[in-house]
Amino acid sequence: MGGPARSAAPPAPGPEVAPGPGAGGKGLKTGALGLLSSLAIGLSSTAPAYSMAATLGLIVAGVGLQAPIITMLAFIPMLLIAYAYKELNASDADCGTTFTWASRAFGPRVGWMGGWGIIVADVIVMANLAEIAGIYGFRLLGFTSLAQDRFWTTVAGVLWIVVMTAICYVGIEVSAVVQRWLVGIEVAVLVLFAVTALVKVYTSHPATAIHVSGSWFNPFDVPSARALTAGVLAAVFVYWGWDTAVAVNEETADSRRTPGRAAVLSTVLLLVIYGLVSTSAQAFGGIGTSGIGLGNTENSGDVLSGLGNAAFGSQGLGWFLTKLLIFTVLTSAVASTQTTILPLARTVFSMAAHKAVPSHxxxxxxxxLTPTWSTVGMGLVSIGFLVLLTAVSHNILADSIDSVGLAIAFYYGLTGFACAWYYRKVLTRSPRDLLFKGLLPGLGGLMMLFLFCYAAFDVYADPDYGATAITLPLIGRTGGVTVMGLGALLLGVVLMLIVTREHTAALRLQRSLLPQSLPPRTAVELASRYLPADSRSGVGGDWFDVIPLSGARVGLVVGDVLGHGLQAAATMGRLRTSVRVLARLDLAPEELLAHLDDAVGQAGEEAAGARAGGGQDEALGVTCLYAVYDPVSGRCSMAGAGHPAPAVVSAQDGVVRYPQLPAGPPLGQGGRPFRSVELELPAGSLLALFTDGFVQGADHERAGAGLDLLAGVLARPDRPMEELCDHAVATLLPGPVDDDAALLLVRTRRLGAHQVADWELAADPATVAYARRATTAQLRDWGLEELSFTTELIVSELVTNAIRYAGGTIRVRLIRDRSLGCEVSDSGHTSPHLRHAGGDDEGGRGLFIIAQMTQRWGTRYSSAGKTIWTEQELPGTPVADASE
Incomplete structure (x- = not known):
């Protein structure tokens, strides 16, 4: 989050908004799940029993006896994507999963679409699973007629969604207990069925049985490449759902490791279960088109019920086991309904915490400690979807269920690409990083992209595929599955453009208010980086600036506004402008911060009064660091308002230190006065000013780890500045984080003796002539004779005023930089005022004439008195940009 936390009133009873968008910082119940519970949730989400019952017949119809190897080949892309989840979760255990990671890798718009893919897939599947649970519930109780009645199956489906939503709402631990029991029964019954079927194949020799053959596991025996691809497409989605184990990462013990391990283990266990069940079912029932044969189209929606009755029998214990198998398919659908609510609710919850959907x-x-609106709201959305499509057309509902594969392939593939891109800067660090962070996830993403395109534009687009077809302009008749699948994703594009509008505006405003470039300065060499946050919640008010001051000095500023979004960016622009105005008054750092603190406090009071019910301005609590470097003396004075101290690197030995700044409160909060500290910075010293987002990245688990990493990067200050910036970003922020970050690197320079000339004069009118002669001689040495007349006039006027109004020792200094600076210092503290003299006035025209002849002029104060300074353009120098 940008800026320090503010004190708040005690929370009122009732639901509360998640405290923050960061991983582990949203307020969910941490440590509630272990590896076993995460594994159970991952397995339950795939609904192994129901997936096999509904899909195995379709696979056999496409590839024949090679169904077992096709089922196993579908494991490969899922395993690759599981590794992507594992690696991304290790870096950022955010329950938003694809939404969060794709936002970090590709920006908030792509991330939003990843979250939308999850929402579409989960809502459609929840409606389907709930209806299936209703059908199997009636079958288990013997109400066959009700199982075929669309009204009553819809009613039963709605009730199942309500029950499962309630279980998820009362706590993740209750959900985990339910899942452990349900998945335990499910796996045990599936294994029992597989073993029983194989034993009977080799002992009882049923009429339909065929012995297991090695050719079943040879993909090259599939009739055609098209059949192979279609079979894998049908099989790949029976593995879908294991990512729920990662979606509950913020509620899992050891959230960075356990969810990823559970995801990988889930896919491996599913491979074993599916390989065993598909092989035994095919050996027992055969692939015939009648009876219990897996090729019988009448049983394609549920091959296990008929196989169970034949394998277990219909009498005594066999009757019980047959009913138990039906019960297993029922509980499989029910368990998957519940575990589908978990990732759906947490994705929406994370999107809301990141302000990508309404904050409610x-x-x-x-x-x-469960998401309130996300859980209940998504349950209601699923109910509405089921009722609406059932009322419109059962064919449309059936095609929408098929179209879910497009949403799954979309967000799984996006996750694979996000992993490879997110870690692109560290892939060469080790062979393991290259393999598990780059090659495997990238390959998984490519496989999912191929399946998406093949399904959307070939298989599903066929008008004869599915139950509906739609005539599209310019395209013609197209399969309803493709139309609904792509249509749902395109609807997300429209919604994305609407909900990310504020983020786009905030980012554009933020960038426009930051320095567009850093003009070259004689006093310092500069390089900078600004990294916008990955999501709407992160774009905020980090800023930096370099301000030219009199006497070749430069003002260096970095700040961080509390809050995020458009308001924070606007507040940042207001503060940056205020700092530039105050800096041009040549105030000392502590004085500048004091004036800025007053301005922030007044703005906060006005904002609070303007808002109904009170409130606080975004600027309240802003942190800021302001430093002034003088290249003539090599001194740098700085003061901070709640901001981290800069890193100072010695030019001689590369030692990095963080100077102890006098503690100052954040702006707008009052408290102790600000104080400055002064440092001696030899030429070639390196100064690194940064915001807290730069050193508090997601990977920095230990306090101070970011500062240590930055010190390691800066330990070689002789490297080119741009290279240092790039190395710092790659080391501290290898992937974008929740908070925006700013870095300003400054390498100091010193003005040589040939660039500065100064004289001390007594407060005697006779010294005015000497000052003029010395000035003319110095300008002749510098080859600036063209400026002799005006500079003599300036020196004469300022020295005369110093003698008349101040007295004491007078100091004259000329500085040849990108302009010609002239300074006259005295012990007085009265400020001269520019005025227009009347026609009959004998004096008062001096400063007016000086103002006309110079580019800039002003006054700055010190403990010893004041200095009046002027700047003139050098001959042949282009007019400076107003922004400087």
């Missing part, structure tokens, strides 16, 4: 969806139940 980020509310938590105070007791259960």
């Amino acid at each position: 969806f980020a509310r938590l139940h105070r007791r259960y």
